[in-house]
Amino acid sequence: MVNLTIDGRPASVPEGTTIVLAAATAGIALTTNVGCMGQGVCGACRALVRRTGEPEVRTALACETPVEDGMQVSFLDRVAPRRPHAYSETDLVDGWTAYERVLAVFPEAVRCRHCSGCDRACPKGLEVQKGVNLAASGDIAGAAAVFDLCVMCNLCVAACPEHIAPNHLGLFARRLAAAGTQRPADLIRRLHEITSGAMTIDADACTDKQP
Amino acid sequence: MNPTEIPAAGIPWSEAIAALDGGSAPPPAITDAQPLLRHWHPDHSAGGPRRLAVGASAGQDCPAALADLLQADALIDDIDIAGCATVSTEVLVIGGGGAGCIAALTAAEAGAKVLLTTKLGLGDSNTVMAEGGIQCAVGAEDSLQTHFEDTLRGGQMAGDRALVAALVGDGPASVRWLIERGMTFDMEEGQGPSGRLRRKRAGGTRVPRILSFRDVTGLEMMRVLREAAGLHPRITVWNRSPVVELLSDETGGCVGAVIYSLHLHRFVLIRARSVVMATGGAGRLHLNGFPTSNHLGATADGLVLAYRMGARLREPDSFQYHPTGIAWPPALRGQLISEAARSLGATLVNGHGHRFVDELSPRDVVAAAILRECGEGRGVLRDGCVGVLLDTPALERARPGILKTTLVTLCHLAHKAGIDPAREPVPVYPTLHYQNGGIAIGTDGGTEVPGLYCAGEVSGGIHGRNRLMGNALLELVGFGRRAGAAAAAFQPVRPSGRANLGHVQEWRRALVAAGLPLDVKAPVLFPPIAGFDLAADRALGRSDLSARSLEAALQVL
Numbered sequence: 001m002v003n004l005t006i007d008g009r010p011a012s013v014p015e016g017t018t019i020v021l022a023a024a025t026a027g028i029a030l031t032t033n034v035g036c037m038g039q040g041v042c043g044a045c046r047a048l049v050r051r052t053g054e055p056e057v058r059t060a061l062a063c064e065t066p067v068e069d070g071m072q073v074s075f076l077d078r079v080a081p082r083r084p085h086a087y088s089e090t091d092l093v094d095g096w097t098a099y100e101r102v103l104a105v106f107p108e109a110v111r112c113r114h115c116s117g118c119d120r121a122c123p124k125g126l127e128v129q130k131g132v133n134l135a136a137s138g139d140i141a142g143a144a145a146v147f148d149l150c151v152m153c154n155l156c157v158a159a160c161p162e163h164i165a166p167n168h169l170g171l172f173a174r175r176l177a178a179a180g181t182q183r184p185a186d187l188i189r190r191l192h193e194i195t196s197g198a199m200t201i202d203a204d205a206c207t208d209k210q211p
Numbered sequence: 212m213n214p215t216e217i218p219a220a221g222i223p224w225s226e227a228i229a230a231l232d233g234g235s236a237p238p239p240a241i242t243d244a245q246p247l248l249r250h251w252h253p254d255h256s257a258g259g260p261r262r263l264a265v266g267a268s269a270g271q272d273c274p275a276a277l278a279d280l281l282q283a284d285a286l287i288d289d290i291d292i293a294g295c296a297t298v299s300t301e302v303l304v305i306g307g308g309g310a311g312c313i314a315a316l317t318a319a320e321a322g323a324k325v326l327l328t329t330k331l332g333l334g335d336s337n338t339v340m341a342e343g344g345i346q347c348a349v350g351a352e353d354s355l356q357t358h359f360e361d362t363l364r365g366g367q368m369a370g371d372r373a374l375v376a377a378l379v380g381d382g383p384a385s386v387r388w389l390i391e392r393g394m395t396f397d398m399e400e401g402q403g404p405s406g407r408l409r410r411k412r413a414g415g416t417r418v419p420r421i422l423s424f425r426d427v428t429g430l431e432m433m434r435v436l437r438e439a440a441g442l443h444p445r446i447t448v449w450n451r452s453p454v455v456e457l458l459s460d461e462t463g464g465c466v467g468a469v470i471y472s473l474h475l476h477r478f479v480l481i482r483a484r485s486v487v488m489a490t491g492g493a494g495r496l497h498l499n500g501f502p503t504s505n506h507l508g509a510t511a512d513g514l515v516l517a518y519r520m521g522a523r524l525r526e527p528d529s530f531q532y533h534p535t536g537i538a539w540p541p542a543l544r545g546q547l548i549s550e551a552a553r554s555l556g557a558t559l560v561n562g563h564g565h566r567f568v569d570e571l572s573p574r575d576v577v578a579a580a581i582l583r584e585c586g587e588g589r590g591v592l593r594d595g596c597v598g599v600l601l602d603t604p605a606l607e608r609a610r611p612g613i614l615k616t617t618l619v620t621l622c623h624l625a626h627k628a629g630i631d632p633a634r635e636p637v638p639v640y641p642t643l644h645y646q647n648g649g650i651a652i653g654t655d656g657g658t659e660v661p662g663l664y665c666a667g668e669v670s671g672g673i674h675g676r677n678r679l680m681g682n683a684l685l686e687l688v689g690f691g692r693r694a695g696a697a698a699a700a701f702q703p704v705r706p707s708g709r710a711n712l713g714h715v716q717e718w719r720r721a722l723v724a725a726g727l728p729l730d731v732k733a734p735v736l737f738p739p740i741a742g743f744d745l746a747a748d749r750a751l752g753r754s755d756l757s758a759r760s761l762e763a764a765l766q767v768l
Contacts, residue, residue, distance in 0.1 A: 014542075016540055016541075016542050017542055018542060021542065021740075024740050024741070024742060027742065028742070029737075029741060029742045029743050029744075029748075030507065030737070030740065030741040030742065030743075031331075031451070031473055031737055031741055031743050032331065032332075032451055032473060034331070034335075034507055034741075035331055035332070035335035035336075035339075035506055035507055035508070036335070036339065036340050036506055036507075037506065037507050038543060038546050038627075039340050039546060039547070039620070039624075040623065041339050041340055041427065041429070041430045041620075042332075042334065042335045042336075042339045042340070042506070044331065044332055044335045064623075064627060066627075078332060084441075084442065086442050087442065088442070088443075089391065089392060089393075089439070092391070092392075092393055093391075144395075148425070149427065149430075149619070150434070151430065151434075152334070152434050152437065152438075168438070171393075171434055171435070171438055174393060174395060174435075175392070175393025175394075175435060175438070176393070177395070178390055178393045178394055178395040178396075179390060179391055179392065179393045181404040182390050182395065182396065182398075182404045183404060183405045184349070184390075184396070184398065184404075184405070184406065184407060184408045185405055185406060185407060186349045186350065186351065186407045186408055187347075187349050187383055187386060187387065187408060190348070190349045190383045191383045191384065191387060194355070194380070194383060194384075199354060199355055200355070200356075201355045201356055201359050201376045201379060201380055202356060203359070203372040203373065203375075203376045204372070205356070205360075206359065206360040206363050206364070206372075208364060208367075208368045
């Protein structure tokens, strides 16, 4: 059995158990800061983790982190950015002015101190600071790629002393890149065939016999 | 068939690995899947189904555990909501997954004031976990008609033709809508953003039709939708606010809901002109004792409440058991391995190293075939966990590098299991994945209850008795938009001032008349593993909040 402490409560669970499941056995109600229960994609189960013999407190997603003996865990509520970085769909369309809007919506981005707080905070090991710097220098597609696997847990929001909201900046870059540039030829052709009436559905035509 | 009844007989892991040669002969062809499904699919488990005795679908069968909740008493009574704070909105959207966000965005874009309430956090849902992709007939060799027929046949011809036609016909416009909001799709190798979309094949389809973003399509979709909904000036979001009951007027129309705030430990009444139910499915009920791939919140809450109010159900006895949940280790059992692995060519083999089913048959057929192998002693046993093998090493040998580049989530899960999928096969066993049926809807998402709309997994009629890969994400976009637009446009015939629990009183009379117990309460809100106790949680409540400060407190979460 592995013994650890979660939110101040002792837990004793078999090896291989994830922190989330250990929390349930410790009597902690799983009603918030929990979601996908192991896939590690919803970003809800943010936790601070200190391991035996390590002075440093690290971040983790509790659903994909196995327990270790002597581990101390605290769950973290979602940290909202200090102010919302607001924009609308109409801001996404024009690639020529995308960089201007990045600077206007995320003015803090150019003030990055290069402290790598966001990098250390990211439980997915993304190069968050690099992504921020790419966006701030106008490389929207480069920034978008850095945040490919971001789960929007907002831990980098909590870590940034300049209130850049790095993951939201990264998502803005991703949305600008997609909405501004992606124009699939096959999709456009199919949309034309449908709107022109050339392609329709005969809902009565199908029988259960395979063709 | 119940998994607990599976004989512990099977082939030990080491023997099964030794039998694995990667060059297995093609599987036997299945000409008629019905006998296999009837004998091995959990929908047909003996002693499992129960006939509903009350409600609009009385006489229909559904799994016993679900029937208990559908025929349960309400969690609250008039006395619980007397003096409760009340807020008003035009459109109330219940559920913060893909369908809820899209319905909210569509209603807000039509000019409506929208309140979206969600049990956990915005976006914490099954949508974010979707890996495979979204079906859309864009291929030159494909057509809307082919997609329509594949969907209808995949659902054993039980789907509603008008709904299926709407689903399929909306496809290309739905994908455009997603791109316009900033969702990225993979393009064909070597092609820029104006090239052709990359397409994968789904089980039960004739042509490749799955569009995706790597194998994290749901994550890519959900983070865009969450941001868009969160930033929209006409949408207010209340997190940690599970719905406990709907509100009715004297004509039986739906005019709002009661939520329980986990933050304030109290009930709040929401009056609305119309309501969109988008609460998802029921995997966390672990029907027939199966593990589940589902999110913690999938406890059929919306299904139960809509049914209590008079909405009709479709195929409530039909659930999807995804063929490839991971079977070992026990801590991860039930977590999903995307169909993308089989779509790219990975085979399934039993303990003798033999393929036993065409891996790209519809999911119900593949799942039933796996249960047959395990039930007849040809499964593989590892630490008491039974399953069959997904031959990932053979896939990696045939297409070197494919695991790392394309099956990111599979590698991530295998890593957590301590398996190197390039060298070792992954043991798999069916996992409860999706509610095929649900609340009966029309093509505008409307139910038989005036003012109540449904979108996403909670609704029924589209997938018949078996959903194809990629049609869930397509459904939540198309029908999220349809329900959101219709809810925004809805005007009650006779606007009434009343909003109360009148329908609950009628429901109780029906339960008593049918001799059903009143001590079972639903919705359950959280599965037992969450350790939530509503009465204990309410005792923590604060009573010193004015309506204004309460609204402010709910919005900042």
